[in-house]
Amino acid sequence: MTTTVPTRPDTLPEQSSRRRPVVPGRVLPVVSTFVLFVLLFGVGSVRYEGFTSGQVFANLFIDNAFLIVLAVGMTFVILTGGIDLSVGAVVALSTMVAAATLRAGLPAPVVILLVLAVGTGLGVVMGLVIHHFELQPFIVTLAGMFLARGLCFVIGVESISIKDPFFRALATGTIDLPGGVTITWSVVIALVIVAVAAWVLHRTRFGRTIYAIGGSESSATLMGLPVARVKVMAYAISGLCASIAGLLFSVYMLSGYGLHAVGMELDAIASVVIGGTLLSGGVGYVLGSLLGVLVLGVIQTLISFQGTLSSWWTKIAIGTLLLLFIVMQRLFTRRNA
Amino acid sequence: MTSAQAAPTTHGPGLLERARGSRLLWPLVALVALVLANAVRNPGFVEVRLQDGHLYGSLVDILKNGAPTLLIALGMTLVIATRGIDLSVGAVAAISGAVACTTILGSADPTSPAAALKGIALALVLCLVLGLWNGFLVALLGIQPIIATLVLMTAGRGIAMLVTDGQIITVRNDFFAEIGAGFLLFPISILIALAALAAVALVTRRTALGLLIESVGINPEASRLAGLRSRTIIWTVYVFAALCAGVAGLMISSNVSAADANNAGLWIEMDAILAVVIGGSSLAGGKYSLSGTLVGALIIQTLTTTVYSMGIAPEVTLVFKAVVVIAVCLLQAPKVRERFTRRRRPPATAETTPPTRPRASDATFGTEPVAHDATAPKQKVAQS
Numbered sequence: 270m271t272t273t274v275p276t277r278p279d280t281l282p283e284q285s286s287r288r289r290p291v292v293p294g295r296v297l298p299v300v301s302t303f304v305l306f307v308l309l310f311g312v313g314s315v316r317y318e319g320f321t322s323g324q325v326f327a328n329l330f331i332d333n334a335f336l337i338v339l340a341v342g343m344t345f346v347i348l349t350g351g352i353d354l355s356v357g358a359v360v361a362l363s364t365m366v367a368a369a370t371l372r373a374g375l376p377a378p379v380v381i382l383l384v385l386a387v388g389t390g391l392g393v394v395m396g397l398v399i400h401h402f403e404l405q406p407f408i409v410t411l412a413g414m415f416l417a418r419g420l421c422f423v424i425g426v427e428s429i430s431i432k433d434p435f436f437r438a439l440a441t442g443t444i445d446l447p448g449g450v451t452i453t454w455s456v457v458i459a460l461v462i463v464a465v466a467a468w469v470l471h472r473t474r475f476g477r478t479i480y481a482i483g484g485s486e487s488s489a490t491l492m493g494l495p496v497a498r499v500k501v502m503a504y505a506i507s508g509l510c511a512s513i514a515g516l517l518f519s520v521y522m523l524s525g526y527g528l529h530a531v532g533m534e535l536d537a538i539a540s541v542v543i544g545g546t547l548l549s550g551g552v553g554y555v556l557g558s559l560l561g562v563l564v565l566g567v568i569q570t571l572i573s574f575q576g577t578l579s580s581w582w583t584k585i586a587i588g589t590l591l592l593l594f595i596v597m598q599r600l601f602t603r604r605n606a
Numbered sequence: 607m608t609s610a611q612a613a614p615t616t617h618g619p620g621l622l623e624r625a626r627g628s629r630l631l632w633p634l635v636a637l638v639a640l641v642l643a644n645a646v647r648n649p650g651f652v653e654v655r656l657q658d659g660h661l662y663g664s665l666v667d668i669l670k671n672g673a674p675t676l677l678i679a680l681g682m683t684l685v686i687a688t689r690g691i692d693l694s695v696g697a698v699a700a701i702s703g704a705v706a707c708t709t710i711l712g713s714a715d716p717t718s719p720a721a722a723l724k725g726i727a728l729a730l731v732l733c734l735v736l737g738l739w740n741g742f743l744v745a746l747l748g749i750q751p752i753i754a755t756l757v758l759m760t761a762g763r764g765i766a767m768l769v770t771d772g773q774i775i776t777v778r779n780d781f782f783a784e785i786g787a788g789f790l791l792f793p794i795s796i797l798i799a800l801a802a803l804a805a806v807a808l809v810t811r812r813t814a815l816g817l818l819i820e821s822v823g824i825n826p827e828a829s830r831l832a833g834l835r836s837r838t839i840i841w842t843v844y845v846f847a848a849l850c851a852g853v854a855g856l857m858i859s860s861n862v863s864a865a866d867a868n869n870a871g872l873w874i875e876m877d878a879i880l881a882v883v884i885g886g887s888s889l890a891g892g893k894y895s896l897s898g899t900l901v902g903a904l905i906i907q908t909l910t911t912t913v914y915s916m917g918i919a920p921e922v923t924l925v926f927k928a929v930v931v932i933a934v935c936l937l938q939a940p941k942v943r944e945r946f947t948r949r950r951r952p953p954a955t956a957e958t959t960p961p962t963r964p965r966a967s968d969a970t971f972g973t974e975p976v977a978h979d980a981t982a983p984k985q986k987v988a989q990s
Contacts, residue, residue: 352752398932402939405889407691407752411876412931419925426919527921535760548753581767588761595749595757 298545298598299557305590306560309567317574323450329566334455335360335514335521335530336565339537340544340558341466342510345503347541348470349482350550351406353504355395355413356511357533359388361526362417363515367436368429368525377435385512391417392508396501414534421527428526431519440520455517462513467555479503483550539587540565543594564590629886632937633901636884636930640908641665648915660789664911672907673795674699674854676900678874679881680803681847683899684810686882688840689823689891690744690751695851695878697762698736699871702729702852703859704769710777719781726782730852736762737848741841759875766867776864786861795857802850807896816894819843823891880927881906884934905930 314321330337339356346353363384370380395413399406431437443451470476478499481489490496519525544561546553568586572578644651644664654663678695685692709725710716736758743754788794810816821829822836830836854874859865883889884905885898909930913923936942 398936402936402941404935404939408879408883408889408931408935411879412928412935414928415876415924415931416928419922419928422919422921423925426921535756538756539760542753548750579767579772581764581772584764585761585768588757588764591753591760592743592757595753596747599747599749 295552296554297601298594299554299560301597302544302557302560302564302594306564306567309564309571313567313571313574320570320574323446323448325570327446327450327452327456329563329570330456330459331453332569333562333566334453334459335517336533336536336540337459337559337562338462338510338514338517339533340540340562341462341555342507342514343534343537343541344466344544344546344553344555344558345470345479345510346406346507347483347538347546347548348479348550348553349500349503350486351399351500351503352410352538352548353392353395353413353507353511354407354410354534355391355417356507356514356537357530357535358414358417358421359391359508359511360515360518360530360533361421361528362391363388363512364519364522364525364529365421365424365429365527366525367516367519368431369424371431371433371436372429377433380433381516384516385509388512388515389505389509392505392511393501395508396504399504400497400500418527424527425525426527428524430524436520436523440523455520458513458517462510463555463559470555475499475502480551483552485551536565536587539591542598543590545594545598547598629895629938630898630901632934633884633886633898633905636934637901637905637908640905640912644908644912644915651915659791661791664915666793668904668907668911669796670793671911672903673793673799674857674871675874675877675881675906676796676903677799677802677850677854677857678847679878679885679899679903680799680806680896681843681850682875682878683882683885683887683894683896684806684819684843685751685847686879686887686889687819687823687891687894688843689826690840690843691879691889692740692755692844692847692851693752693875694736694740694755694758694762695847695854696871696873696875697759697766698733698848698851699855699858699874700766700865700867701736701762701769702733702855703865703870704766704775704867705729705732706782706856707775707777707859707865708769710779710782711775716777717779719779722779722782726785726856729856730849733848733852733855734845737845738841740848741844744844745837745840763867766865766870770865770867772867774864774866778863782860783863784860786857786859787863795861798853798857802853803896803900811896820892820894823893877906878903880931883931883938886938 310320310326313325319325339360343353343356366387367380367384370383371377375383391413395409398404399409439454443453444457445451470479478489478494478496481492481494482496482500486496515530518530522529540561541553541558542548542561543564544553544557544559546557565587568590569583572580572583572586641652651664654661654665656662678699682692682695706722706725706729709728710721713721713724715721740755740758743749743757744751747754784794785798786795790797810819818829818834818839821832822834822839826836826840851871855871858870881902882894882899883902885895885900885902887894887898906927909926910920910923913926914920
């Protein structure tokens, strides 16, 4: 229990006799993401006036709180070797459910519980189908994505604004930090979720089972680990995170709309990959995913500070970064192999 | 030809038996059921008229609008057969349309066929390069296909916006409009798509190429050791997929005589993957069915048209798609089929499906059914 981190490598390289260099090998991607983040921020500070303020840094969290939560959920699924394409649509569905039920007059706590139940329920169902029918996660979550997007439009085709006082208060309420920096409650929620997720992954039996499944599912089963339960739970966590992200997003936008968060699953996957998590599963950290989101955020901030660049450069930049990181990962794992 | 491959041919079963074993059965039933349901609701649905040398009718519309999906699904089938996936096709289609339209608009005489040809050629050459790029990442660098093509999926729309400068570019060029909106009795777009389908069927099923593609999908390393150029084959299928996407992009933009970098081919990669899966190709690679892909693409387009004609908000189509995908996937899942066949005719199972494992071990080897599914074509490789 107490020596989780050192024991993990034993579950990984059992397919071959290779032994990885223990510490630097696994942490290096996260470190390089961090270096990249610092570099990008440094470039911004040198080039643009007013970039090096605490508020710009805080804004990275404020504008990406939902993406952080989403990336955390995605990390769980990717660590088991799966993928969840439905998260963007679940975010949209959550905003829509929240907006519609609030308009119908339900109190805010009930609405929040309902949204969380919907997201988690969808995750559980997808996990069950993936595990028990042995269908590809890719195709099942793709169907989940279609289902969630479609349900948004069943609820309503138009955008619904949120007028609930609690949501409004959450949206406008700020917390003053020393140095004149303000953050929103969303940031606090997102960071708490990151902390909880990191704790679960590194300090609980459940977390170690997740890594073990990603390393080799059949070995994990042979070891007697509860693969079925943990795998389904991973998708449930992703669904839960997506619905929390949906709540944060509805606070951020103060509206529910079926076309919210189109393509956000790709941003989430990109953040996780840039954060150093291997898509084949078994290797990666939640902290890396957080850094990945921050890198994406800094790129967006840089482009908006530049002013002359159009928004589509963001997409090209994210694609290029994604490329850099997967090529790096590739060279890296090959050298160790 | 492809359905025969999917069915166990060794025992020479009767037609009914073979039909029941065929993976094409359920998709076909679904397609017929969809068309019938439409015909019952609205008898005009199956009506096809001849007017001015064109065929008109809902069925013809399905063919016309389904052509880009079919074409992309065709490329996707081969990619999936090598155990890959290409997420970038939608973005490639958008780039192709954008390049063609900007070239046409930028040429000396935007209405001339020469301008259209120049635009088309340029677009296709660019798609070739994009395909080479995807193939380079997957075949040479050995990056997982999902992620390698995710790069272009993310960046591709940005590139398309860059080409069009974020504008929707409209062109007036009769020659260009023919590709997506023209008729030669049948819509030209579906003729192009069917010609491509026939060509691929001929090349892959009448030569050993199809077998080689499948063997690469089953085990790239073993295929390489057996003397196949796995890398070249993988590279080729990605280039082909990108070319298909390029032509589909031309159809989409020519149909509306405009290039919309944001929305052209949006979600079409998902539709194409669905078409392939519905058609019975395994996402795990090693086995593909071109006729299945054709049926799959038609199902998806029929479904979309049905929802339109029922007067439901078009966005709700997604719910129906989700239901169909899950239903078809479940029907095709080895586990479900195993359970079905076992219940219906217990003695036959022993013959048709090689060693059924005791139930207790099912949980132990989570990935087994896929591998065991793939043994059928593998034996074929060995025999030939």
